[in-house]
Amino acid sequence: MNAVVQQGRQRQRRKVYGDTITLAHGSGGKAMRDLIEDVFVGTFDNGELDALEDQARFAIEDLANDGNRLAITTDSYVVDPLFFPGGDIGELAITGTVNDLAVSGAVPKYLTCGMIIEEGLSIEVLRRVAASMKRTADAAGVAIVTGDTKVVHRGSVDKLFINTAGVGVIPQRVDIRSDQAQPGDVVIINGFIGDHGAAIVDARGEFAMENSIASDCQPLAGLIGAMLDTCPTVHCMRDATRGGLATVLNEFAEASAVGIRLTEEAVPVRTEVRGMCEILGLDPLYLANEGKLVAIVPPASAEQLLATMRKHPMGRDSAIVGEVVVGPKGRVVLATSFGGERVVDMLVGEQLPRIC
Amino acid sequence: MKYVDEFRDPEKAKSLIKAINSVAHHFDTDDKGPLQIMEFCGGHTHTIFRYGVEQLLPKWIELVHGPGCPVCVLPMGRVDDCVALAERPNVIFTTFGDAMRVPGSRKSLLQAKADGADVRMVYSPLDALHLARTNPDKEVIFFALGFETTMPSTALTVLEANRDGIGNFSLFCNHITTVPTIKAILDSPDMRLDGFLAPGHVSMIVGERPFDFVAERYDKPIVITGFEPLDILQSIWMLLQQLVSGRADVENQYARIVPADGNPPGLDAIAQVFELREFFEWRGLGSIDHSGVSMRDEFAQYDAERKFAVPNLKIADPKSCQCGEVLKGTIRPWECKVFGSACTPERPMGALMVSSEGACAAYYNFGDLEALLANHRNKQAVVG
Numbered sequence: 001m002n003a004v005v006q007q008g009r010q011r012q013r014r015k016v017y018g019d020t021i022t023l024a025h026g027s028g029g030k031a032m033r034d035l036i037e038d039v040f041v042g043t044f045d046n047g048e049l050d051a052l053e054d055q056a057r058f059a060i061e062d063l064a065n066d067g068n069r070l071a072i073t074t075d076s077y078v079v080d081p082l083f084f085p086g087g088d089i090g091e092l093a094i095t096g097t098v099n100d101l102a103v104s105g106a107v108p109k110y111l112t113c114g115m116i117i118e119e120g121l122s123i124e125v126l127r128r129v130a131a132s133m134k135r136t137a138d139a140a141g142v143a144i145v146t147g148d149t150k151v152v153h154r155g156s157v158d159k160l161f162i163n164t165a166g167v168g169v170i171p172q173r174v175d176i177r178s179d180q181a182q183p184g185d186v187v188i189i190n191g192f193i194g195d196h197g198a199a200i201v202d203a204r205g206e207f208a209m210e211n212s213i214a215s216d217c218q219p220l221a222g223l224i225g226a227m228l229d230t231c232p233t234v235h236c237m238r239d240a241t242r243g244g245l246a247t248v249l250n251e252f253a254e255a256s257a258v259g260i261r262l263t264e265e266a267v268p269v270r271t272e273v274r275g276m277c278e279i280l281g282l283d284p285l286y287l288a289n290e291g292k293l294v295a296i297v298p299p300a301s302a303e304q305l306l307a308t309m310r311k312h313p314m315g316r317d318s319a320i321v322g323e324v325v326v327g328p329k330g331r332v333v334l335a336t337s338f339g340g341e342r343v344v345d346m347l348v349g350e351q352l353p354r355i356c
Numbered sequence: 357m358k359y360v361d362e363f364r365d366p367e368k369a370k371s372l373i374k375a376i377n378s379v380a381h382h383f384d385t386d387d388k389g390p391l392q393i394m395e396f397c398g399g400h401t402h403t404i405f406r407y408g409v410e411q412l413l414p415k416w417i418e419l420v421h422g423p424g425c426p427v428c429v430l431p432m433g434r435v436d437d438c439v440a441l442a443e444r445p446n447v448i449f450t451t452f453g454d455a456m457r458v459p460g461s462r463k464s465l466l467q468a469k470a471d472g473a474d475v476r477m478v479y480s481p482l483d484a485l486h487l488a489r490t491n492p493d494k495e496v497i498f499f500a501l502g503f504e505t506t507m508p509s510t511a512l513t514v515l516e517a518n519r520d521g522i523g524n525f526s527l528f529c530n531h532i533t534t535v536p537t538i539k540a541i542l543d544s545p546d547m548r549l550d551g552f553l554a555p556g557h558v559s560m561i562v563g564e565r566p567f568d569f570v571a572e573r574y575d576k577p578i579v580i581t582g583f584e585p586l587d588i589l590q591s592i593w594m595l596l597q598q599l600v601s602g603r604a605d606v607e608n609q610y611a612r613i614v615p616a617d618g619n620p621p622g623l624d625a626i627a628q629v630f631e632l633r634e635f636f637e638w639r640g641l642g643s644i645d646h647s648g649v650s651m652r653d654e655f656a657q658y659d660a661e662r663k664f665a666v667p668n669l670k671i672a673d674p675k676s677c678q679c680g681e682v683l684k685g686t687i688r689p690w691e692c693k694v695f696g697s698a699c700t701p702e703r704p705m706g707a708l709m710v711s712s713e714g715a716c717a718a719y720y721n722f723g724d725l726e727a728l729l730a731n732h733r734n735k736q737a738v739v740g
Contacts, residue, residue, distance in 0.1 A: 271357050274357055274360075275357060278357075278360060334408075336406075336407045336408050337364060337366060338364050338366055338369055338407040338408065338409070338412075338585045339366040339369050339370065339408070339412060340407050340408020340409055340410075340411050340412050340585075341408040341411055342405060342406065342407070342408045343721065345720075345721045348457075348701045348702050349457065349466075
């Protein structure tokens with residue numbers, strides 16, 4: 001614990017009154033202070049926040065012990081519905097940003113939290129979201145150290161939007177970049193694809209389907225740490241969120257000026273997700289994930305790395321799904337389980353269901 | 357996965373390909389060029405590209421990707437009409453998902469939505485009717501689109517609205533018909549197709565008999581085909597068997613879904629609600645007689661075209677667009693002047709680049725790499 005944290009003020013926190021958020025809770029006055037102290041500072045519970053300064057402060061030397069570069073990232077979370085099977089917007093807001101740090105090889109350290117709240121949201125909902133953020137942050141080994149709260153008129157946002165930014169430290173020996181894929185490298189993923197995207201489609205209830213798909217929302221820093229211990233020379237790594245596995249591989253192929261050959265049979269897709277995609281005319285390769293990383297690694301370390309990943313709870317269903325080839329450069333080609341081949345391009349826009 | 361993987365078995369595919377190859381010597385394709393088989397339906401085109409069926413076929417068979425993608429063949433003027441309806445005050449405009457991105461002359465429905473129109477994606481016309489029930493102070497318009505496959509569900513929805521006296525619901529009817537369109541293709545002077553794969557889901561409604569004329573009058577074999585990759589291969593094999601023995605018949609490969617006489621209650625609902633239009637305008641193909649339906653007079657109150665002033669403008673296809681030639685198989689998608697340059701899935705110019713079921717978009721997205729690259733090289737040579 002650093003010196004600043006130890007200086008956190010010890011005193012009675014304020015309480016928020018009422019059941020719903022009103023514009024007063026964003027006005028900068030007492031109501032806002034009550035809300036922040038009760039719901040956020042109280043829940044996130046760390047010395048940095050307790051100090052109630054406008055910024056969190058860190059000693060550079062503490063960070064330098066863990067590595068020689070900082071990784072900084074930000075992401076905004078606007079998921080609808082706020083709660084879905086396997087997670088909620090709070091859990092997502094932590095895992096998403098933690099994972100964006102972790103896939104660089106960074107050890108995630110600190111997060112910020114910006115809340116944009118639609119007036120009329122129940123305070124109970126906000127408490128549940130904050131509790132979920134705290135739980136997830138603890139599991140990922142990060143602290144939420146500073147934040148911001150805005151309340152906007154009804155209709156200006158949909159219930160609750162969250163922005164989190166994160167800081168992590170990259171160890172000296174690690175250098176992961178998307179332009180380092182080389183022909184012969186192997187593509188590894190840490191489990192079933194499409195669970196999050198399918199769970200969200202399902203949770204919106206537009207299609208009245210009965211199934212049990214849960215989001216794969218999970219922080220990946222632990223798994224990535226274990227991976228880098230086994231194989232510090234991971235060439236490329238990204239988390240396959242929006243746009244799914246297909247989009248990440250296209251990004252690698254383009255940045256590294258190589259081709260990527262994906263084997264359909266090897267890609268883990270749950271039967272429930274496949275079934276849903278069959279019915280709705282969607283392609284699981286493009287469905288969002290919130291706990292899946294795609295790594296491109298030298299062939300010599302692939303098997304050992306795979307074994308390490310499979311031992312980790314977040315990588316139990318890891319699989320080698322393809323290889324890097326010379327060309328066509330910038331293209332991802334899928335060897336279909338039917339025996340044919342097709343190009344897997346990036347989507348133009350949102351994946352839209354087909355008529356018939 | 358049960359009832360899915362059986363129809364995608366690579367071993368069965370291999371034996372079908374072997375069987376297809378074994379009849380090669382019956383066809384003099386060195387001199388005459390490849391056999392041309394048209395899959396009419398966009399669903400088939402999607403399957404062919406998604407599973408890479410085309411690369412498995414020998415070079416002497418060429419698949420011509422037909423006009424059976426209702427989103428692709430919608431003329432620009434009709435999209436403009438959709439946008440005009442969607443932009444009316446107090447309207448909820450409902451549509452199938454892939455129609456959202458089709459460009460009109462001003463904008464697509466997706467852009468209209470961004471500009472403030474209340475455009476919502478639905479999976480069934482019944483979802484639109486439900487919106488009408490739950491929003492009695494709004495006018496809910498459903499963008500009715502598709503061939504005979506989707507007509508019964510639209511018709512039944514109108515009948516339900518009528519039965520329950522729901523006054524704030526209407527259709528913008530753009531349903532189109534299969535048979536007159538196949539006939540128009542067969543009548544086209546530059547046509548050189550050797551056989552057809554008939555649309556399986558359309559046939560599930562209309563049955564086998566409406567395709568008799570293809571065999572009887574035009575002497576072309578036609579096989580009603582399912583939508584799994586093995587269905588496609590088996591149908592091609594059946595078609596080749598007909599060609600080898602000099603037959604031209606209507607055969608039904610998709611008998612597990614398609615009854616010989618179709619779906620009588622569905623046909624009955626269609627007949628109650630719709631009647632043939634004198635003609636309908638298609639993107640890429642122009643005007644085709646009797647190729648669309650409109651609503652009968654007794655349902656006029658559910659017809660958005662009569663309920664509201666629809667601009668109904670005719671917008672000509674862009675001149676450089678060669679969709680018509682691609683649709684008839686006289687040129688391949690990548691041979692079009694604007695393929696991949698002025699016309700891409702991001703900024704589609706022609707019909708076939710619009711939906712993933714359109715032949716050009718399919719080539720662009722999933723496509724034949726060699727052809728794409730050769731095309732790219734040619735273009736560079738021209739530029740150089």
